[in-house]
Amino acid sequence: MAKSWQISRRRMLQGMGATIALPVLEAMGKPFSTALPVKSPIRSAFFYMPNGVHPDHWTPSKFGKDYELTRQLLPLAKLKGDVSILKNLMNKESIFKGADGHYAKSASLLTCGQIRQTIGDNIFSGGVSVDQVIAKQYGGETLFPSLEYGLDRITTGVDINVGFTRLYGSSISWKNAQQPMTKEIDPKLAFDRLFKSFVPGANVKDDPWKKSILDTVLEDANSLKRNLGRSDQDKLSEYLESIRSVEKRILNEEQREKFGSKITNDIKKELTRVNQNIEEYQEIYSGVDVTEKTRLMLDIMVLAFWSDASRVSSFMFGNSVSNRRFSFLEGVDGNHHSLSHHMNRPELMEEYLRISAWHVEQYAYFLQRLKDIKEGDKTLLDNTMAVFTSDLRDGNRHSPRDLPIIIGGHGGGKLKQGQNLNFKEETPLANLYLTMLQAQNFDMNQFGDSTNTLSPLMS
Incomplete structure (x- = not known):
């Protein structure tokens, strides 16, 4: 009975997320502002692709600056000077002896800590994810502490093949070791809750700034709470209290007017588009092709960074073990997870490669959008650090060694880009995150299992 209620609590929170947008309310914090500090802030984005990449056509053969992009990296051709390819980084803490090929790796991708194997909701991600460390630092300075987006809803239940709860495969962003950040997957909901009130000429019938949405679900929340154990009651209360705090900021009309008055005409044009x-x-697109949906979500992320609504965002192209069919791509017939177990068959590896290239293409779209936006005498990409990675090198081997990692953007001048960098084997992935934190002047010498920063990447 208790286990049933624990799972229902997770589902209810997700259900409430769809109804009252719990984490999105926290993300929407206040309306957004275009007034930037004298020195532009650094934005951080984290992109997750499930199921790994074609291992033989990812890393360029030559290191340094004078290298040629591989087939999977070709979408970055126009952005070569704005990105770096990182070889031999691994998430050592994601190795689970005798268990799991995916979930332990995806859940700990941004925490670099070892998860707890469980089939219930007594989850443990190994710690706070790096994006939430940044969000905590800048949350008081921005309108949204962080934004969590993706294409797939959170999944529950147990993967009986490996004995892990599927919750681990649904989140890479963790507020603490027991609490994942719920992601928004609907572009219309994401846009409306953040920007609808500021679209020129928009007809806003139910302005989300005008009333407490939390009050409308308190009866359901209290009913659920009575059936939970003390520990879960405390977790739910803490979560609802954090939402109430956000709503107090949302309902501040003076702050709304203040920030709304600072939206430039350029941003208004982009909001309209x-x-x-x-x-x-919503009216036209349907079927299996998720390209348009993906780019709409990325456009919203760009708007959030441009307006300084938030400086931190994560995006999951799919949940761990994603079985999305990519038959909308030329030459691809199978689903992603099945193709990742290609058994070295050339025809399957070719389809696998094309799927990876599609993901890189969407990442390149995001970077190019940032590069096209001027921010003072620089661009938005100059003031951003955007990581693209998977939790596996090759889905056929389930290996977390030599992860496929790209970092784009110049971090306010703190990163040296345009490189294909070869690090010592089994260099901790956490070293990259520590580098990013120090680039933002965090007074930190350790994150996860880090041993040092990536000095060749730093200016």
């Missing part, structure tokens, strides 16, 4: 595309997407 993205809103129109979303409306057309």
Whole structure:
């Protein structure tokens, strides 16, 4: 009985997320502002691709600056000077002896800590994820502490093949070791809750700034709470209290007017464009091709960074063990997870490669959008650090060694880009995150199992 209620609590929170957008309310904090500090802030983005990459066509053969992009990296051709390829980084803490090929690796991708194997909701991710460390530092300075987006809803239940709860495969962003950040997967909901009130000429019937959405679900929340154990009651109360705090900021009319008055005409034009595309997407696009949906979500991330609404965001192209079919791509017939177990068959590896290239193409779209936006005498990409990675090198081997990692953006001048860098074998992935934290002047000498920063990447 207790176990049933624990799972229902997770589902209810997710259900409430769809109804009252719990984590999105925290993300939407206040309306957004375009007033930037004298020195532009650094933005951080983390992109997760499930199931790994074609291992033989990822890393360029030559290291340094004078290298040629591989087939999977070709979408970055116009951005070569704005990115670096990192070889031989691994998430050592994600290795689980005798268990799991995916979940331990995805859940700990941004925490670099060892998870707890469980089939219940007594989850443990190994610690706070790096994006939430950044969000905690800048949350008081921005309108949204962080934004968590993706394409797939959170999944529950147990993967009986490996004995892990599927919750571990649904989140890479963790507020603490027991609490994943719920992601928004609907571009219309994501856009409306953040920007709808500021779209020129938009008809906003139910302004989310005008009333407490939390009050409408308190009866359901209290009913659920009575059936939970003390520990879960405390967790739920803490979560609801954090949402109430956010709502107090949302309902501050003076702050709304103050920030709304600072939205530039350029941002208004972009809001109008993205809103129109979303409306057309809802009416026109259907079927298996997720390219348009993906780019709408990325456009919203760009708007959030441009307006300084948030400086931290994560995006999951799919949950761990994703079985999305990519038959909308030329030459691809199978689903992603099955193709990742290619058994070295050339025809399957070719399909696998094309799927990886599609993911890199979407990442390149995001970087290019940032590069096209001026911010003072620089661009938004100059003031961003955006990591693209998977939790596996090759899905056929389930190996966390030599992860496929790209870092884009110049971090406010703190990163040296345009390189293909070869690090010592089994260099901790956490070293990359420590580098990013120190690039933002965090007074930290350790993150996860880090041993040092990546000095060749630092200016």
